[in-house]
Amino acid sequence: MRVPERLSVAVELLGVRPDERVLEVGCGRGVAAALMCERLARGRLVAIDRSAAAVAAARARNAAKVDAGRAEFRQLALADADPASLGTYDGILAVDVNLFWTGPATRELAVVGQSLRPGGRLLLCFAPPRGRAVGPLESALLRHLRDAGFHAGAAQRPLADGGTLLAVSARHRTPSSDESAEHGG
Numbered sequence: 001m002r003v004p005e006r007l008s009v010a011v012e013l014l015g016v017r018p019d020e021r022v023l024e025v026g027c028g029r030g031v032a033a034a035l036m037c038e039r040l041a042r043g044r045l046v047a048i049d050r051s052a053a054a055v056a057a058a059r060a061r062n063a064a065k066v067d068a069g070r071a072e073f074r075q076l077a078l079a080d081a082d083p084a085s086l087g088t089y090d091g092i093l094a095v096d097v098n099l100f101w102t103g104p105a106t107r108e109l110a111v112v113g114q115s116l117r118p119g120g121r122l123l124l125c126f127a128p129p130r131g132r133a134v135g136p137l138e139s140a141l142l143r144h145l146r147d148a149g150f151h152a153g154a155a156q157r158p159l160a161d162g163g164t165l166l167a168v169s170a171r172h173r174t175p176s177s178d179e180s181a182e183h184g185g
């Protein structure tokens with residue numbers, strides 16, 4: 001199956017290392033999950049999606065990794081997740097999961113924050129339909145992340161189909177990251 005460029009770029013930007021624990025939110029049919037599993041030689045992927053059909057398809061696509069204990073797919077809406085049972089992660093990825101920019105996503109970002117290890121990274125990617133302005137989406141995402149206690153930055157990558165991938169990366173805010181933000185870092 002052809003891998004959509006937005007997913008291969010998103011996985012590359014997350015920079016998964018072989019021994020990490022990674023969470024994907026809104027995994028859809030498990031295409032990005034498969035790319036991440038290829039990189040997780042000794043690590044583990046947990047992927048959630050609120051859609052039962054998506055989870056079934058993702059599980060089938062990644063059956064060998066599930067059987068090997070390297071991947072797990074759960075039908076779960078992020079807001080309903082209990083961080084204590086979800087676990088903690090070095091990296092968290094969501095691609096084209098609209099809830100992060102359509103509203104403050106207060107509950108969802110609290111779950112993500114509690115599930116991210118100190119030093120861990122969150123990457124939210126969006127490939128909006130061509131012709132749609134990326135700027136307002138970027139501003140909304142950065143605002144929601146900052147309000148939720150993250151230090152966040154955005155980058156835009158052109159895609160071969162003429163579209164744009166907005167990639168917003170975030171980490172827990174610390175006094176030093178606040179200082180670097182004040183100085184444009």
Ligand SMILES: C[S@@+](CC[C@H](N)C(=O)[O-])C[C@H]1O[C@@H](n2cnc3c(N)ncnc32)[C@H](O)[C@@H]1O
Pocket residue numbers: 007025026027028029031048049050051054076077078079094095096097098099
């Ligand atoms: C547009 S699809 C993107 C799927 C995949 N990430 C991709 O880029 O191909 C959005 C996915 O996020 C899931 N989703 C939306 N809101 C969610 C939530 N609150 N919790 C978990 N999954 C969610 C949907 O069921 C859907 O599978």
